[in-house]
Amino acid sequence: MHCPFLISILIVTCTAGCIAHRGPDFNPRDPKDPTVVQGVSLTNAVDPELLKPSMEEFRLGPGDRVEIELIGASEPSTDTVVGPDGRVYFHLLPGVNVWGLTLTETCTTLEGQLKQYVKRPRVAITLRDVKSRRVWVLGRLNRPGIYPLDRPMSVLDAITQAGGLYTAQFTGTTEELADLQHSFLVRHGKFMPINFKKLIHEGEMSQNVYLQPDDFVYLPSALATAVYVLGAVTEARAVSYKDQVTLSSAIANARGLLPEARMREVVIIRGSLTEPHCTVVNFLDILKGKAPEVLLQPRDIVYVPDRPLGILENAAQMIVDTFVRTVAANEGILAAGGVDKVGVGVNVGK
Numbered sequence: 001m002h003c004p005f006l007i008s009i010l011i012v013t014c015t016a017g018c019i020a021h022r023g024p025d026f027n028p029r030d031p032k033d034p035t036v037v038q039g040v041s042l043t044n045a046v047d048p049e050l051l052k053p054s055m056e057e058f059r060l061g062p063g064d065r066v067e068i069e070l071i072g073a074s075e076p077s078t079d080t081v082v083g084p085d086g087r088v089y090f091h092l093l094p095g096v097n098v099w100g101l102t103l104t105e106t107c108t109t110l111e112g113q114l115k116q117y118v119k120r121p122r123v124a125i126t127l128r129d130v131k132s133r134r135v136w137v138l139g140r141l142n143r144p145g146i147y148p149l150d151r152p153m154s155v156l157d158a159i160t161q162a163g164g165l166y167t168a169q170f171t172g173t174t175e176e177l178a179d180l181q182h183s184f185l186v187r188h189g190k191f192m193p194i195n196f197k198k199l200i201h202e203g204e205m206s207q208n209v210y211l212q213p214d215d216f217v218y219l220p221s222a223l224a225t226a227v228y229v230l231g232a233v234t235e236a237r238a239v240s241y242k243d244q245v246t247l248s249s250a251i252a253n254a255r256g257l258l259p260e261a262r263m264r265e266v267v268i269i270r271g272s273l274t275e276p277h278c279t280v281v282n283f284l285d286i287l288k289g290k291a292p293e294v295l296l297q298p299r300d301i302v303y304v305p306d307r308p309l310g311i312l313e314n315a316a317q318m319i320v321d322t323f324v325r326t327v328a329a330n331e332g333i334l335a336a337g338g339v340d341k342v343g344v345g346v347n348v349g350k
Helices: 003-010 103-114 155-161 196-201 247-253 283-287 312-335
Strands: 065-070 078-081 123-129 134-139 145-148 184-187 190-192 216-219 227-231 237-239 266-271 276-281 301-304
Touching: 065 103, 103 123, 134 155, 134 312, 155 196, 155 216, 184 312, 190 312, 216 312, 227 247, 227 312, 237 247, 247 283, 247 301, 266 312, 276 312, 301 312
Parallel strands: 134 216, 227 301
Antiparallel strands: 065 078, 065 123, 134 145, 184 190, 184 216, 227 237, 266 276, 266 301
């Protein structure tokens, strides 16, 4: 699937519970402006309920490996995997559906079906490996990877399990390697308002949410200096940042605009993902020589809309959501051993 089509698929409207609050506008032609304007949180505060570990018992799913023992029987215990259809095969049973059952419920189900073969059966089950519930913890970590979610796990727990932030070999510091301002958590395709800098550097535990199955945590490299071009362009992509990148050169590197591009409403997002600044630039005036060129900064996100922006706050939230979902999709494919990217080639650094 090619990039322009994927971007239109990825863009979704934010739910009512997550209305954007962008930072103040900045002057895109003044490189010092974003450093002196105080940003405002883009999203609502973290829901306090997300800071509590789930009390729900673990439920089995395809890929989970369990050891089943028929107590008192001469046969040894059976090591089996829950199949793609949610069934396990044990003793003389033809296949028992355990998908979504707790271990206790699974014991009860197996004992009930074994009664036709065994008098007063008693079953013991031990969970040996979890494949049905997992979280993605990728980026500048010592052991990035896909980890089983077999117990309550917070963001800090996940980072710790992944070996912590990657440390420079010679300086012994993580400062220049992990870009916490552009780190993110994606849940069900939605950007979660977690401020990784406050969490890791300032110990702000109000940011330490508990993870859910298929959550995606990503800590990009601080060495990445690309500019990201999304929206109504021919090839949405990351543009390498060298001496300088202008808005015109960034869009040219994305192979130009699509016919439906709204050239008068090009949005530039600058700053951290949780405290971004945004501004709207009339790109048509730049092309006509009626307005000066815009010099971009490393990690700027340029978004070319194909429809009226409407409320800029909502547009800023949508653009950030689109960016993090695309990065998560691409990095997830790489982590899983895939070759083809599913969307924009937005590589935010290794």
